[in-house]
Amino acid sequence: MSQIEIVIDEKKYAAQEGLLLIDLLIREGLKVPYFCYHEALGADGNCRMCMVEIEGQKRPQIACDTNIKEGMIVRTKGQMIESVRRRILELELINHPVDCAICDQAGECKLQDFYMDYGLYDSKIDQAEKVHHKKHIDLGSNVMLDQERCVLCARCTRFTSDITKTHELGIVGRGDHARVTTMPGKKLDNPYAMNVVDLCPVGALTSKDFRFAQRVWFLTSTPSVCHGCAKGCNIFIDHNKEKYKDERIYRFRPRPNADVNGYFICDAGRLSYKELQENRQLEMLIDGMVSKEDEAVACYHKLVADGGKIVILADANLYTEELEAIQKYAHILGAQLCAPLESYRDESFGDDWLKSSQRAANAKGVEKLGIAQILSTDPVALLINFNHPDGSKIKAQKSIHLQTHQMEGKADLVLPLAPFSESSGTLVNEDGIEQFCPKAIWRNEPLMSAIEWIDLLQGGER
Amino acid sequence: MRECRIVSQKFDIYQSHKLDIAKEHGAYSSLKDAFALSPHEIVEIIKLSGLRGKGGGGAPAGAKWALMPQDGAQTSYLAVNCDESEPGTFKDRQIISKDPHLLLEGIIITCYAIRSHSAYIYIRGEYSQFAKILQEAIDEAYGAGILGADVMGLGYGVDVTIHRGAGAYICGEKSAMLESLEGKRGHPRLKPKRPEPEWYFGNPTLVNNVETITTVPYIIKHGANGYRAYGTEQSPGTLLFAISGHINKPGVYEAEFGTPMMEYINRYGGGIRGGKKLKAVIPGGASTAVLTAAEAECAILDYEHMRTIGSALGTGGMIVMDEDTDMVEALKNLLEFYHHESCGQCTPCREGTGWSDTLLGRVLDGKGSNEDIDKILELAKTMDGQTICVFAPAVAIVIRAFIGKFRDEFEARVNR
Numbered sequence: 027m028s029q030i031e032i033v034i035d036e037k038k039y040a041a042q043e044g045l046l047l048i049d050l051l052i053r054e055g056l057k058v059p060y061f062c063y064h065e066a067l068g069a070d071g072n073c074r075m076c077m078v079e080i081e082g083q084k085r086p087q088i089a090c091d092t093n094i095k096e097g098m099i100v101r102t103k104g105q106m107i108e109s110v111r112r113r114i115l116e117l118e119l120i121n122h123p124v125d126c127a128i129c130d131q132a133g134e135c136k137l138q139d140f141y142m143d144y145g146l147y148d149s150k151i152d153q154a155e156k157v158h159h160k161k162h163i164d165l166g167s168n169v170m171l172d173q174e175r176c177v178l179c180a181r182c183t184r185f186t187s188d189i190t191k192t193h194e195l196g197i198v199g200r201g202d203h204a205r206v207t208t209m210p211g212k213k214l215d216n217p218y219a220m221n222v223v224d225l226c227p228v229g230a231l232t233s234k235d236f237r238f239a240q241r242v243w244f245l246t247s248t249p250s251v252c253h254g255c256a257k258g259c260n261i262f263i264d265h266n267k268e269k270y271k272d273e274r275i276y277r278f279r280p281r282p283n284a285d286v287n288g289y290f291i292c293d294a295g296r297l298s299y300k301e302l303q304e305n306r307q308l309e310m311l312i313d314g315m316v317s318k319e320d321e322a323v324a325c326y327h328k329l330v331a332d333g334g335k336i337v338i339l340a341d342a343n344l345y346t347e348e349l350e351a352i353q354k355y356a357h358i359l360g361a362q363l364c365a366p367l368e369s370y371r372d373e374s375f376g377d378d379w380l381k382s383s384q385r386a387a388n389a390k391g392v393e394k395l396g397i398a399q400i401l402s403t404d405p406v407a408l409l410i411n412f413n414h415p416d417g418s419k420i421k422a423q424k425s426i427h428l429q430t431h432q433m434e435g436k437a438d439l440v441l442p443l444a445p446f447s448e449s450s451g452t453l454v455n456e457d458g459i460e461q462f463c464p465k466a467i468w469r470n471e472p473l474m475s476a477i478e479w480i481d482l483l484q485g486g487e488r
Numbered sequence: 489m490r491e492c493r494i495v496s497q498k499f500d501i502y503q504s505h506k507l508d509i510a511k512e513h514g515a516y517s518s519l520k521d522a523f524a525l526s527p528h529e530i531v532e533i534i535k536l537s538g539l540r541g542k543g544g545g546g547a548p549a550g551a552k553w554a555l556m557p558q559d560g561a562q563t564s565y566l567a568v569n570c571d572e573s574e575p576g577t578f579k580d581r582q583i584i585s586k587d588p589h590l591l592l593e594g595i596i597i598t599c600y601a602i603r604s605h606s607a608y609i610y611i612r613g614e615y616s617q618f619a620k621i622l623q624e625a626i627d628e629a630y631g632a633g634i635l636g637a638d639v640m641g642l643g644y645g646v647d648v649t650i651h652r653g654a655g656a657y658i659c660g661e662k663s664a665m666l667e668s669l670e671g672k673r674g675h676p677r678l679k680p681k682r683p684e685p686e687w688y689f690g691n692p693t694l695v696n697n698v699e700t701i702t703t704v705p706y707i708i709k710h711g712a713n714g715y716r717a718y719g720t721e722q723s724p725g726t727l728l729f730a731i732s733g734h735i736n737k738p739g740v741y742e743a744e745f746g747t748p749m750m751e752y753i754n755r756y757g758g759g760i761r762g763g764k765k766l767k768a769v770i771p772g773g774a775s776t777a778v779l780t781a782a783e784a785e786c787a788i789l790d791y792e793h794m795r796t797i798g799s800a801l802g803t804g805g806m807i808v809m810d811e812d813t814d815m816v817e818a819l820k821n822l823l824e825f826y827h828h829e830s831c832g833q834c835t836p837c838r839e840g841t842g843w844s845d846t847l848l849g850r851v852l853d854g855k856g857s858n859e860d861i862d863k864i865l866e867l868a869k870t871m872d873g874q875t876i877c878v879f880a881p882a883v884a885i886v887i888r889a890f891i892g893k894f895r896d897e898f899e900a901r902v903n904r
């Protein structure tokens with residue numbers, strides 16, 4: 027397909043011939059309201075909100091079903107097209123509750139955005155005359171449905187029929203009695219089910235896990251990468267800091283990346299933010315007793331100085347930069363470095379879409395750095411474990427654990443380590459794609475990353 | 489007004505749905521002629537005959553057949569539309585119950601012409617009795633070697649399967665019908681950008697109305713000109729017009745295109761019941777613009793004339809209303825139907841049909857205002873030309889014609 031030029035609202039744009047007009051409008055940040063179109067699901071043409079004027083066409087056309095052609099002249103503004111949209115939007119609101127004040131979607135609701143844009147603050151229809159549907163339906167998989175808020179865009183049903191092919195959701199009934207529901211005897215039950223919550227443009231589908239936890243306008247989003255498996259799906263970490271408290275993560279959301287995860291993430295990855303915040307290791311422990319930093323550092327140096335064979339274990343979820351620092355450090359210490367990847371394998375987890383049975387986020391990074399993976403069974407004098415899950419399996423006379431979360435097994439010295447959300451670095455996903463994650467969470471008393479610990483232990487300043 | 493019997497030839501013959509009786513009266517006699525021609529030649533004859541689709545749209549049949557792939561490399565289908573659910577339209581059921589073998593004969597020829605070996609007949613769910621008669625005819629035809637692997641020893645196989653709908657008007661829209669036939673919800677599909685066949689499970693498919701297909705054997709036997717001997721230049725041939733409402737003899741009678749409407753109403757319909765005066769006629773099934781008595785007086789039953797008077801021939805199912813008819817009630821009846829039958833995909837249609845019905849309900853209850861009437865007209869505007877299929881635009885046409893032509897009756901309800 028060749029490069030062509032089209033005119034939108036008196037401005038020229040270059041684009042691939044045949045591209046969907048709506049894709050171009052979205053890409054160029056031109057405002058066009060829409061509910062049913064979604065890049066991952068394609069055009070369905072049901073909401074009729076994406077109407078534009080195209081010169082030479084008698085009637086307004088939907089941008090989601092229009093392929094662009096050389097010389098096309100498009101108008102997204104103007105009295106005519108705006109009145110068409112306003113009238114359709116008004117119809118959309120006829121049977122909608124319009125009680126945004128108590129709706130969990132408020133703030134990220136397309137219906138709300140659009141009617142603010144078009145100045146239709148309230149519909150002129152009596153509640154008594156509205157069509158009423160069910161309001162609190164537990165669909166399964168943490169997803170709640172409010173049929174009255176639904177605009178019947180069919181994104182959710184197309185997701186289960188075209189993407190997961192699990193077919194749990196459907197629309198039943200005709201006309202203004204049409205509603206989304208699960209098929210008889212079925213629950214929404216597939217490993218990607220919660221994506222329908224992000225797909226839903228309004229507050230009809232909400233996550234049981236997130237609903238009413240936080241108003242979205244209080245949340246900050248930081249781009250990151252899920253650490254649930256080696257796929258490295260791109261996510262947003264939505265977090266918020268309340269006065270005097272430590273910053274908290276409220277949810278993970280998919281962040282589109284055509285090369286990795288498309289538009290979606292799995293439910294396990296989405297909910298993994300919870301584990302990330304539970305059972306955290308926040309204190310330094312010497313023989314199980316809380317201690318101060320200078321004591322811990324002194325203890326560390328003593329354990330290392332006692333000599334003998336040192337083994338360092340490294341977690342394959344650490345950032346490549348951290349692994350490199352550990353690799354250098356092991357060299358200096360003359361220690362044997364090892365990052366067994368087998369420990370992370372979970373054959374019941376993987377599938378043929380996103381989920382990988384290799385559950386370490388940076389397994390490929392470990393391989394690339396040439397870090398050994400076979401654990402020596404010889405007894406060792408000292409184990410320094412950077413958060414690897416198999417720390418307690420090693421027979422060591424003495425052990426030092428740097429860990430993000432509390433772990434089983436005893437260690438002579440435990441040092442808290444910043445998890446991925448509290449530091450920054452690069453991961454290599456299972457397909458060899460390098461992805462950078464900025465630091466998302468700033469604690470009142472920040473924890474140190476592996477790099478910072480190594481600097482400190484080598485005599486640097488904190 | 490000439491008598492003409494192209495698809496209704498056997499309607500008055502006792503037990504004409506039985507194979508032996510139908511055969512006595514010439515059933516399947518066109519097949520030999522048809523198979524002596526090449527598929528391409530048949531398509532050309534259909535083009536020349538000017539045969540137009542009889543399901544309401546009046547699209548030229550030959551041009552549509554020609555869209556089907558001619559190399560036979562891909563599996564293709566014929567899907568015969570017998571969903572017939574529009575108020576005022578009840579002609580196809582006459583064919584499937586009175587002369588099912590003529591339909592099957594047409595199906596065999598059409599399949600051969602488009603190089604398909606399987607045909608589906610999608611029958612309106614409520615037509616259980618008619619579907620039974622048609623199924624018996626199909627069974628008899630299989631038994632006699634007329635359907636199946638080798639049609640009458642002519643070396644071509646055709647299978648015919650009936651599928652009964654579940655009671656949705658929208659499943660008569662061709663792409664919704666195919667969705668339903670695929671086992672999905674009957675939702676019309678987005679229209680293709682350029683002419684192409686319909687698709688059934690991704691295979692090219694021809695959709696035609698029952699009567700369109702039933703006309704084919706006659707054209708094969710009598711040639712394109714034999715068909716053109718009836719009707720007008722642009723609307724050749726005949727149509728099974730149906731007539732109902734305030735008339736003496738409601739029913740289905742075949743007539744040629746170009747027949748004056750009043751002549752048809754008076755001769756076949758037996759005139760207005762009780763000697764009353766005519767008030768209005770819905771000319772071609774519920775979804776065409778209602779005509780006032782004055783308009784009906786000069787209306788002529790063909791596609792072109794009906795368009796010039798701002799309405800459409802549609803399916804030719806006329807609903808006649810006498811002077812006592814309450815036009816507000818009549819429109820309410822229709823809007824209830826559309827409200828119930830909108831498939832609910834498109835926002836303007838889903839909400840517009842419901843809301844206009846509710847508003848008209850207000851007017852009927854004496855609680856409405858002039859503003860409500862104007863709002864109904866505005867809803868018609870929103871429903872027109874902004875949806876996936878022509879259901880919503882048809883509702884717009886209905887509303888505009890009723891309120892436009894009989895506004896005083898609507899306003900009288902408001903001021904009461």
Ligand SMILES: Cc1cc2nc3c(=O)[nH]c(=O)nc-3n(C[C@H](O)[C@H](O)[C@H](O)COP(=O)(O)O)c2cc1C
Binds near residue numbers: 661
């Ligand atoms: C809402 C709607 C309902 C329809 N119902 C029928 C029907 O019951 N029977 C029919 O033959 N065509 C019906 N049609 C027309 C079909 O879409 C299609 O045009 C027709 O079956 C093609 O056959 P023909 O060209 O032989 O008329 C309907 C169209 C619409 C928009």
Ligand code: SF4
Binds near residue numbers: 176178179181182
């Ligand atoms: S529940 Fe949401 S995603 Fe599903 S059809 Fe309704 S509005 Fe669309």
Ligand code: SF4
Binds near residue numbers: 254259295381
């Ligand atoms: S597939 Fe893996 S990386 Fe993607 S969201 Fe799930 S656990 Fe996270």
Ligand code: SF4
Binds near residue numbers: 829834835875877
């Ligand atoms: S116009 Fe009405 S019937 Fe047709 S597809 Fe849209 S909602 Fe369905």
Ligand code: FES
Binds near residue numbers: 076090
């Ligand atoms: S986005 Fe185009 S019709 Fe819904």
